[in-house]
Every structure is written in structure tokens, then in C-alpha cells.
Amino acid sequence: MQIKPSCPICNSHDIGVFNGRENARCVNCGALERTRFMFLLLNRMGILHPDTSVLHFAPEPGMFRRLSQLCSSYTPMDYNVDQYDKWSPEVRFVDLCDVDGTVTGTYDLIIHNHVLEHVPCSVSSVVAKLKARLNPGGVMLFSIPTRAGVATSEDLDPSLTHEERHARFGQWDHMRLFGADDVIEILNGSEDNGAELVPAYDYISPKEREMALLPPAIERLSGHSIYKVAAAS
Numbered sequence: 001m002q003i004k005p006s007c008p009i010c011n012s013h014d015i016g017v018f019n020g021r022e023n024a025r026c027v028n029c030g031a032l033e034r035t036r037f038m039f040l041l042l043n044r045m046g047i048l049h050p051d052t053s054v055l056h057f058a059p060e061p062g063m064f065r066r067l068s069q070l071c072s073s074y075t076p077m078d079y080n081v082d083q084y085d086k087w088s089p090e091v092r093f094v095d096l097c098d099v100d101g102t103v104t105g106t107y108d109l110i111i112h113n114h115v116l117e118h119v120p121c122s123v124s125s126v127v128a129k130l131k132a133r134l135n136p137g138g139v140m141l142f143s144i145p146t147r148a149g150v151a152t153s154e155d156l157d158p159s160l161t162h163e164e165r166h167a168r169f170g171q172w173d174h175m176r177l178f179g180a181d182d183v184i185e186i187l188n189g190s191e192d193n194g195a196e197l198v199p200a201y202d203y204i205s206p207k208e209r210e211m212a213l214l215p216p217a218i219e220r221l222s223g224h225s226i227y228k229v230a231a232a233s
């Protein structure tokens with residue numbers, strides 16, 4: 001019997017079109033390519049245990065449910081908490097430009113998908129402050145929209161209109177457009193955060209990529225790939 005491709009998070013075989021991309025969004029749990037890839041990585045890296053403490057920014061419903069079940073210490077946070085009222089009122093407020101004022105505790109795992117393009121302050125400073133919240137041996141995994149063949153452009157000027165932000169950075173509330181030419185340097189900054197691309201095929205095979213309906217772009221600097229920052233030793 002032939003095994004059909006499925007969502008690694010909820011096992012649904014129903015993965016549909018999103019933003020014009022085929023096989024993009026799980027119809028059952030809503031997971032996009034990057035979320036499905038991240039969950040595969042979490043499993044293959046052996047990170048998820050009952051005692052793993054997890055901090056999750058901008059939690060996706062499917063991932064939220066699985067991590068809530070798998071890990072006893074799971075903290076979901078977002079800047080816009082109202083959007084979660086329908087399915088999870090316990091998402092807490094975070095301002096990533098004020099990590100020390102809004103995040104308490106330390107964690108074994110910090111995850112976020114397509115969050116850093118929104119923060120209206122230094123990206124490398126945010127990464128450094130989150131890295132400082134990792135327990136020894138801990139790791140932060142995240143994705144960001146990344147355009148090939150260009151350098152990163154950014155404008156934090158609060159007077160920029162939604163239209164200008166959409167034209168320059170791809171969405172009305174984006175502060176920057178990460179470019180593959182220098183994204184690693186931007187993430188590392190003067191803080192020297194040690195950010196790196198996760199080599200997809202160190203953890204999954206091309207066949208497994210196909211079975212989760214993930215695009216080949218997960219293995220290069222792209223909006224589908226995952227970056228990693230490890231705790232300071």
C-alpha cells in the first residue's frame with residue numbers, strides 16, 4: 001500500500017493551496033511549510049520531552065496543541081493577544097523590544113516563525129536577549145521571510161505608511177525585508193549571536209521532505225528554512 005504525504009503535526013493528508021503555493025497549508029491544523037518543517041526538526045533533534053520548557057511566540061494552532069500535550073512547561077506569547085481569544089485565551093503579552101520587561105524565566109527551547117520582520121527595534125539585540133533566556137544546552141529555532149539575491153533593507157521610522165511598508169518590505173506591518181546576501185550577519189550583529197541556517201538534510205531525508213510536502217527551499221536561505229541559535233556555553 002502506498003503511503004500518502006501528510007502533515008507531521010496533525011497527520012492530516014489534506015494540505016492545500018495558500019497564497020498561490022501548492023501543498024502549502026494543512027487544511028486541518030493550519031500549519032504552513034515552515035511550521036511543519038520546524039515540528040519535524042524538533043522531533044529529529046530529540047528536543048521534545050515532558051520536562052522540556054518551551055517559549056513559543058506567535059503560536060500556530062496545530063503546533064500549540066501538540067506542544068501543550070508533549071511538554072508540561074509551555075508558554076505561548078504574542079504582541080497581539082486579542083487574536084487568540086477564540087481558541088486560546090492563555091496566550092500572554094510580549095514586547096520583543098522589551099524582552100527583559102515582558103518575558104520571565106528561562107527556557108530549553110524558544111521558537112517563532114515569521115516574527116522578527118515585525119519587531120521595531122534592533123533584530124540582533126532581540127536575538128541576543130532571547131539567547132540569554134536559554135538554559136544551558138538550550139536552543140532557539142525560528143524562520144523569517146528571506147528574499148534571495150538581495151541584501152537586507154530596514155526602516156524603523158514610525159511615520160512610514162502601511163502602503164510604503166507593503167511596497168518596500170512586502171507587508172504593511174513589516175519593519176524590514178531580510179535578504180539572503182547578509183541575513184546571517186544581520187541576525188548576529190555586533191552581539192555575535194552565532195545564528196546559523198539549520199542544514200535540513202542533516203535531520204530529514206529528501207523522501208521525508210516529500211512526505212511532509214515541504215519545498216526544496218527548506219535547505220537554503222528562504223522563508224521556508226529554519227535558523228538556529230544555541231545557548232551560550
Ligand SMILES: [Zn+2]
Nearest residue numbers: 007010026029
Ligand atoms: Zn496539520
